[in-house]
Amino acid sequence: MKRSMLSMTWAGMLLLTVTACTHDHEDMPVPAPNNVQLKQDNQLGSILTDVNGKTLYFFSNDANGQSACSGGCATTWPIFYVDALNLPAGLASADFGSITRADGKPQTTYKGWPLYYYAKDSVAGDKKGEAFGSKWFTAKPDYTIMLAYTQLIGNDTKHYTSKYVEGDEVTPYFTDAYGHTLYTFKNDKFNANKYTKSDFSNNGTWPIDTLNTVQGIPSMCNSADFNKINVFGKTQITYRGWPLYYFGPDSLKRGNTKGVSVPTPGTWPVANQNTTPAVP
Numbered sequence: 001m002k003r004s005m006l007s008m009t010w011a012g013m014l015l016l017t018v019t020a021c022t023h024d025h026e027d028m029p030v031p032a033p034n035n036v037q038l039k040q041d042n043q044l045g046s047i048l049t050d051v052n053g054k055t056l057y058f059f060s061n062d063a064n065g066q067s068a069c070s071g072g073c074a075t076t077w078p079i080f081y082v083d084a085l086n087l088p089a090g091l092a093s094a095d096f097g098s099i100t101r102a103d104g105k106p107q108t109t110y111k112g113w114p115l116y117y118y119a120k121d122s123v124a125g126d127k128k129g130e131a132f133g134s135k136w137f138t139a140k141p142d143y144t145i146m147l148a149y150t151q152l153i154g155n156d157t158k159h160y161t162s163k164y165v166e167g168d169e170v171t172p173y174f175t176d177a178y179g180h181t182l183y184t185f186k187n188d189k190f191n192a193n194k195y196t197k198s199d200f201s202n203n204g205t206w207p208i209d210t211l212n213t214v215q216g217i218p219s220m221c222n223s224a225d226f227n228k229i230n231v232f233g234k235t236q237i238t239y240r241g242w243p244l245y246y247f248g249p250d251s252l253k254r255g256n257t258k259g260v261s262v263p264t265p266g267t268w269p270v271a272n273q274n275t276t277p278a279v280p
Contacts, residue, residue: 053124154261
């Protein structure tokens with residue numbers, strides 16, 4: 001009799017324990033999946049994808065932070081948008097934002113660049129849109145140089161062509177990761193900054209690009225064209241021997257190209273793949 005009662009007692013305790021564990025398991029919240037992910041690509045390194053591994057892209061014409069892709073373009077390059085971000089380690093929420101497009105739709109941005117899919121990417125891992133038209137690039141977290149395509153507008157508010165004469169033309173030029181325009185100085189020599197003073201008293205007007213190293217660049221560019229020099233104890237990035245600068249009055253505003261007209265058009269050209277190497 002005692003043995004039967006003991007068996008019933010143990011059975012009851014076991015049932016209570018199993019029930020409690022089951023309820024504990026049911027009460028545990030299931031973590032939301034990362035709806036922007038980092039994937040490792042054999043050729044491009046770390047790239048941004050959506051929750052399903054579909055590749056995300058930047059558009060060079062979006063240098064000012066607004067989408068320049070509409071109509072048929074938006075059909076080929078569908079917009080990416082998530083309302084609430086869940087991010088993995090390696091991505092900072094401060095780098096993400098959203099815009100309201102001209103068509104009224106919201107679109108997620110990364111470092112100020114609107115994010116897109118490519119319609120011809122059929123499966124996770126496809127990156128068929130990479131370097132498409134020399135204007136579409138896989139979104140990556142490590143870009144230090146990006147390529148923009150916009151109208152050059154000087155500090156005098158006039159429109160300039162790639163020849164630095166007045167006129168309308170969409171010109172390619174390098175920016176940093178956040179779309180801030182980079183310039184060269186026509187009086188500089190190969191790997192030699194001829195502008196910056198030793199006390200950096202004029203650095204506010206034409207700040208040097210002080211990145212310690214160039215990491216990600218558009219895939220159509222040659223990493224060997226980028227280097228760095230020492231300018232009075234600070235590092236300055238160079239392209240084909242030309243030291244790279246920002247323009248202070250651009251106010252670190254995406255897409256601003258005010259420096260192209262200062263003090264006269266062509267004195268401070270933008271840098272791009274058509275830039276000829278500097279001479280010693």
